[in-house]
Amino acid sequence: GPGLRLRLVELDPEAQHKFYAVISNPLLWFIQHHLWDLAHAPDITRLEADAFENGYVSVNQRLADAVAEEVEERGGRATVMVQDYHFYLMPERVRARCPEVFLQHFVHIPWPAADAWRVLPPPIRVALFNGLLGNDVVAFHLRSSARNFVLCCEELLGLEVDLRRFTVTVGDRTVAARWYPISVDPGELEATAASPGVAAHERRLSERRGDHLILRVDRTDPSKNILRGFRAFDTLLDDHPDLVGRVTFVAFLQPSREDVPQYVEYLDSISRLVADVNLKHGTANWQPIELRLERDFDEIVAAYRSFDVLMVNPVFDGMNLVAKEGVLLNQSDGVLALSETAGAHEELGEHAVTLHPFDIQQQADALFEALTMGREERRRRLRACSALVRENDVARWLDEQLDDVRRLREALRQGR
Template sequence: MASTQGAAEKARVLVASNRGPVSYTVYEDGGDGGAGSLRAKRGGGGLVSGLSAIGADAGSVWVCAALGDGDRAAVRRAAGGLLPAEDTGGQRVRMLDIDARVHSDAYNGIANSVLWFVHHMLYQTPLEPVFDAEFRRQWASYEAYNRAFAEALAEEAADGAAVLVQDYHLCLVPGMLRVLRPDLRIGHFSHTPWAPPDYFRLLPDDIAAALLSGILGADRAAFLTTRWADAFASCCAAVLGPDSLTGTEIGVHGLGADADFLRKRAHEPDVEERMAALRAEIGEGRKAVVRVDRTELSKNIVRGLLAYRQLLDDHPEWRERVVHIAFAYPSRQDLAVYREYTAAVQRVAQEINSAYGTAGWTPVVLHVKDDFARSLAAYRLADVALVNPIRDGMNLVAKEVPVVSDQGCALVLSREAGAYEELRADALVVNPYDVLETARALHEALSLRPEERADRAKRLAAAATALPPAQWFLEQLRALEELPAG
């Protein structure tokens, strides 16, 4: 395939990720542009902030996958080239129309149903995983999907360009790209945890080796915490041998909260409206224990609810004096296990309300429809933030709530969250599997004197914002560009 740019326009900085900075919806009802018109919606996050920070003259290109019918229509409209600048906020974006079946196999079959489960250690090992012929068929799609990214990056990159490949969806890209373009500086960043060797070796030997070798095709492999970086190095030594890391630098960059954006956004009118609604749901004079999560298996929402129920059992003095605001936004509902988990969250919340609720008090206020403004409203109202994942690469909610909370909140934090490394000094730390310990931590958090809670929150907020998104991206880019090309 020919490059979408002339030689003078080749990109000097490239980002590759499954999801890009823009998505498209097809409007069949006419919309503003007539039947079948496309509407673009821009996203946010650390990569968007980082690419914006390097400036328009940096010659950057973002390569991503088309994720739906609207995206695929936009790719066809652009003839496979760069998307219109008016859709992307001026960023140069190349979206790949990978065969829908191939993408589904790679994304749902391998990335989300195997690699995510391995790195978050989610398997019920008496029954799963099962690496059969269907797995091998899906693995071939994962290879094809990664190859499409590698080829597009090779086409778009200027001589000696810096390429930042993102996450577990694209583990094979660095190695494939190294073969196609040995002149490039290639980095890979893992946003998930990394499994320890014994668990990682649940994977077939050749698959484990391929994933590690793929990332080792990069000049630099980076992680959110030292713990995950060390686990990756241990896996390399166990699977590929003690000298396998030669030639690849390991880095750690702990993504922080964007304090300026959050504080500004949290005081806009729609957030104020939702605060009023939440105050009415909580009731006058009551404390709020807040959690905001996707219904992702690793987030441990059910045990969090069980711990709250244990709190009400062990400390009946909190009944009618506290409300658990639980936002559990549906995630990956195309996978049966996620639908079942979402149903379990709703069922346990209903059981608590049935057992303890009164005419004037609903113990658990559960919302399952995603609403960012409502999440920020809950952040501001939180007396206690509950973040208890069984395993998490970082967990930005743990960092965001202390930044936004109006009166300062206490943080009950799982030791298995990546954020634990930075926030443990001022958090109330729990074993995420221990419901009794989590209930005790909730009681302690609710019982803190207001001044102590506020002091803890200030220190948490300072630690949480140490490396905001734009700086996080630029730090990786600088480290990569300081390395010799190839």
């Protein structure tokens, strides 16, 4: 196939820290996942204002300059596909240098309604929106996020929008909002699942799993709602003492963003809660929760093949590919227990056991429902989920974007 050229951009370490560990995470991430406890946080101080100007703005400018140089080398009419919340300011800056560029920006996390953005001071908020509106297309995983984006442009910026066509008018330009649910590569995952390493892990897992295996696979991010998931499991064991010694909750958790204080505190809280649940319910030869903080993907794939229940209960998530990986690979008629606020619920929710991410008792009851569901019903649900993932794979996700980019780019050029 065609060769790819990678260009790295060197960043000032202090600017990179402000860009990533103050503004991108936690400030923007927490806004877009509804994680701030607004009575107490965030406080927008001179620290955040400085981090925005001398971190987020400066890094976006550095990247925009590098992209613009590449576009100019191609005659100024290249297509640029920007990824995610770290680079909201970049498109406007690229367009300022390259007015004939075609820009598509994929936002991989949820886009909340207008009031969530009022956490940010108006100058920062307006700068972020204006940056994104430098694109020709702003893309999301979900229709609801695309709709929220369009409505935010109307409510917060006073721009003319078309909710039928999902467009925003910016001067003499039209910006389109689109949605494309991301997915996985079934062939690659199934090749991994067929490897000897996975088979060895699967044998070891079967020796210690007990009658039932509940699984979760996550980064230690507050948006993943790990604490409430373990509290729900604690409640399940309280409500159904006959399950003590018979069900094991295996949690593969990848420590995440350890330079951000909120993430360090969250991991500490997880470790304490797991210790409490294991002390409360554990026996001499059984531990209710097995916590794994080392990521071995072969072992995770073995667990995907073996679970009885896969718990995916985020507070909010743009998509959550764990849900798709799990139902694709499972060989045990496993049940997906999926938060109604996970992006994957839009596709898989009909065949999952739905979780309400804030209701501990409901999640405990849903786990019990999933564990005690009849074999035929479990099999039917799993097959339906797996078929959806196969049909809507990552190749289709990319192809649909590229088809739209080609179509919209051509329409724009004819309009010029």
